Amino acid sequence: MILYGGKLSPFVMRPLLVSRAKGAEVTLALFEGGIKSPEYLALCPTGKMPLLVDGDLALPESQVIAEYLDAALPGPKMVPDDARAAAKVRLLVRLADTYVVPNLGGLFRGRENPAGVPDALKGMGEALGYIEHYRSADDEFAFGSSFTLADAALIPLFFFLDALDGPMPTKALIAAQPGLAAWWARAKASALGAQAVAEQAEGLKAMMASRAG
Numbered sequence: 096m097i098l099y100g101g102k103l104s105p106f107v108m109r110p111l112l113v114s115r116a117k118g119a120e121v122t123l124a125l126f127e128g129g130i131k132s133p134e135y136l137a138l139c140p141t142g143k144m145p146l147l148v149d150g151d152l153a154l155p156e157s158q159v160i161a162e163y164l165d166a167a168l169p170g171p172k173m174v175p176d177d178a179r180a181a182a183k184v185r186l187l188v189r190l191a192d193t194y195v196v197p198n199l200g201g202l203f204r205g206r207e208n209p210a211g212v213p214d215a216l217k218g219m220g221e222a223l224g225y226i227e228h229y230r231s232a233d234d235e236f237a238f239g240s241s242f243t244l245a246d247a248a249l250i251p252l253f254f255f256l257d258a259l260d261g262p263m264p265t266k267a268l269i270a271a272q273p274g275l276a277a278w279w280a281r282a283k284a285s286a287l288g289a290q291a292v293a294e295q296a297e298g299l300k301a302m303m304a305s306r307a308g
């Protein structure tokens with residue numbers, strides 16, 4: 096199995112985290128020729144990362160890959176068996192993808208489009224509020240007492256909320272949600288979270304250096 100993509104991408108880090116949490120880290124690689132090459136587009140017409148190749152299966156979309164790895168790899172299950180608990184895990188992921196991701200895009204594009212930043216900040220504050228609403232504040236992990244698909248989705252997105260802070264008050268948005276803030280402090284201090292954050296920070300530094308040069 097090869098997972099194509101770079102570690103800075105929250106969508107690449109999501110399935111990578113799932114594989115690590117299951118104790119069976121997938122091989123990560125950059126696609127030779129890049130994600131806009133005809134060879135890549137033949138496997139993945141969206142031209143986005145990540146792409147998982149497992150034999151004759153070429154699977155795009157981070158959450159689909161994460162669910163596939165959960166089903167295909169040995170190790171602890173990333174979705175609880177209980178139907179209600181499973182729905183809550185999937186809800187947190189869906190809220191992240193539907194509300195956090197688009198606003199993160201707005202914040203990330205802030206340098207080129209500063210006019211879009213206030214709306215993105217407002218939207219991000221609301222998105223974090225939705226997640227706070229559906230979490231139990233005393234849950235150790237995003238949901239419940241073990242690492243799930245929800246942690247795998249949220250950790251690499253929250254990395255950017257820390258990283259973008261300064262010119263934009265993104266840490267304050269987290270602090271406004273006490274349960275989530277406590278989760279994030281625990282998540283980034285955990286072995287899996289600290290590794291992901293360090294790797295994304297390295298990726299961000301490399302991206303900034305390439306933009307500056």
Ligand SMILES: N[C@@H](CCC(=O)N[C@@H](CS)C(=O)NCC(=O)O)C(=O)O
Pocket residue numbers: 104105106130142143144145155156157158
């Ligand atoms: N919905 C996709 C989003 C993937 C995505 O947007 N990946 C970005 C990297 S963070 C990408 O490949 N962008 C390149 C492009 O759009 O040209 C997923 O969950 O996998």
